[in-house]
Amino acid sequence: MLQHFFDPTILRSYDIRGIYEKTLNKEDAFMLGFFYGITVKKKLPTKENPLIVIGMDGRLSSPILEENLNAGLEKSGCEVYRIGLGPTPMLYFASHYFEADGAIQITGSHNPKDYNGFKIVLDQNSFFGDDIQKLGKFAREGYAQTYFGFSKSVSINDQYIKKIIEPIKGINKNLVDKTVVWDCGNGASGPCVENLTKKISGNHIVLYSEVDGNFPNHHPDPTDESTLKILSDKMKEVNADIGIGFDGDGDRIGVIDKKGRPIAGDLLTAFLSNSLEINDKENQTVILDIKSSYVAYDKIISFGLNAEIGKTGHSNIKKRIKEINSPLAGEMSGHIFFADKYYGYDDALYTSIRIISLMSNNINLDKFISTLPKTYVSPEIKLYCSDKIKFQLINRLIDKVLKDYSPENVITLDGVRAKNEMGWWLIRASNTEEAIIVRFEGKSQKDQDKLLMEVKERLKNEGLTWEYS
Template sequence: MNPQVFREYDIRGVVGRDLDEEFVRRFARAMGAYWVERRVKRVSIGMDARLSSPVFRDILKDGITKSGIDVYDLGLVPTPVMYYSLFRLDLDGGIQITGSHNPADNNGFKIALGKSTIYGGEILKIRDIMERGATAEGSGSACDYDIVPEYIDDVLSRIGACPRRLKIIIDPGNGVGGRTAMEIYSRMGMDVKGICLEPDGTFPNHHPDPTTAEGVEMLKRQVLQDKAHLGIGFDGDADRIGVIDSRGKPVYGDMITTILACEILKKRPGEKIIGEVKCSRVFFDEVRRCGGVPIMARVGHSPMKARLHEENAALAGEMSGHIFFNDRWYGFDDAVYAGARLLEILSAQQDPQAVFDSLPKMHNTPEIRIDCPDEIKFKVVKEFAEYARSISDECVDIDGVRFTRDGSWGLVRPSNTQPVIVLRFEAETDEDLSRIERDTRGYLDGIIRDLS
């Protein structure tokens, strides 16, 4: 058993090498033991479109019901729909089978206990149960349950009137977000066109990640060709959103969150709004200007969700496109719902593009991922953080290191889901941006060479 598959927020690996049927059988029995120990009686299972997902789903159902737990099989659904089932059906837990935005040969499991996803030490407890071979015995039942119509109706019941009919393009990247997004946005009165709609776990058109240039290139072309007001992209399991404006420019998750936050603060001044260490300075400045209390948190959908409830914040968002609403929604990250809330705002404007144009401008990079083996990535970041403290005006080390120098800032942090180190940079001029990125990458390359 490869210990590297037990990651900070989920279990994830390469199918056939890390995750095979025997692994999933052991995992299913371990989940049964984990849940029974915590008095779990009823759970849901959802899955994304990856080729291995149906087989993994069947193995999970068998192992979990043999532990005495009842299973609601949701079928092919976005991860947020599995989260929704926890509230709608008042379940005790759930599993989403998904490789998220990882390559097509990956798959994995996002796990809920109660109404929240588990992470960190709780993931390692499941690994420990698997290693010990502990099981629980019982006789649970399994049933199929199509919750999607209820989810769609609930989303629409929480969205206000949309005065203008906008032309929009959606791209779920051959993942599982197309069905819900097409129906919800159409019923909101939008003129919706979809590309890459058919769920296909080989992802034949492009990688399902709307935060990368390659992941939104088709969407960008379609927006410009059709003269659409905007494009909305989703990752493979539709818990992350990316946006292309009418000029073909990407709008990252931190700026989407900024727009949503400023609208919420019109009605709820003084609310806490959470961003993470990759977010632009603009996010923190604008939340403060609009009367909110900005909070910087560590990256990750599970810790962000926990922090949202801990702070009782109205909204939380990540640059990666995970956006969590504690305002007119249940507090989990949901890209299709986030898109609906954004369309609600834009449709009320005479010029929707002006909403994007009005955001203060900084020169920044997208999220940059450099390859670094899992075995050394944390050591690399730790060594770089020591260097950053010696050259910076300010350092924040809650998640990797975010360092500020002469008005520019950079971030170096180890990914918790992939063998990469994540970087981002922002400055007031292109020249300053190039300098901080060049200096940082040069120093990092040296550390990686030394430790490899």
């Protein structure tokens, strides 16, 4: 019998993630492959060898984890397509392209270099939340039978690039006078960016495209200050029209406009609403996550679309897109999802092409941002709070806020978000860290200060001190 006990800290809400050779190791990869493969076989009892696609990012531990993941899948009787090194969205694309039964990407995303993990798909849907917990329970119980599977290496890079550059077909010549700086951060998107920029008109400066799991130039996070400074400095040097950065596995985008302003994910989503080619806009809803500004919300509505605020988390948003047939969604963190002419998953490379397609039609991001009303928005603030108490704290807060605010001014689907005459504030529990997340936005500096005071007071009443984690 095969049986395994995963470190409980690696079984996260959206994926499986831990520190290599501390909380996560090659045996975990093998056992994940085996028990996931058996899970797929049970769902497809008439299929002798379910097809699973696996890929990996450029972290130093990814090759050994990929090898063991593949071995576990073979042991469960699966047929495995190994697409090798590439961004997570390429893995998602391959899953659709090959009509796979499941897919797994080995990736540490934007975490420090000693982290790694797995993003999982089953039948083109995210495998997360309860699915991951059930898999952990299944492994603890064990399974007696093994099977004979097989694997092969396949190439998908060219097909992926061909697909993601479709939005600029026929308008490529309009980009000849545009300059774009791309920062790959030595992450898995590098080779794909080198490939696609050769197929696009204009002047393209690509930084750090060589994949290096040590991330020698900066942390692979497109919202990190060091990343943005390097990108901004290069843009000034070459007088670029836009700067685009990626996280370690290419599913999150960071953007700087021509005036040197970092663009938050919610405002970028509002801008990208311009690119939707749909007839019945009044029946289409763009999704923003709970941390998003009402400026973005109102701008989307001004385009004749509906807007909805939903749960944070790429898996939650992908699920919601399918539920309401949404053409576009975006998170503050830079996960952007297109489902109008694409597959509905978060793909930073495809998003970059949609931005460039707007540029080619003289719909410029810097002009759009300059038209937006001025508000006073806080950064995303993280306050340390133990996993043991953070959700109970939020539940207590919700009860008290619902007594103080009218129900129509409170959203409780992911923490508590309250709206008043000064603006809004949000307090939620992180699903990936021992932290409470706070954000607020005022109509003036004075309003922002008052919102901060209210948030501090409410957290103080729950015994949480105001110290950044």
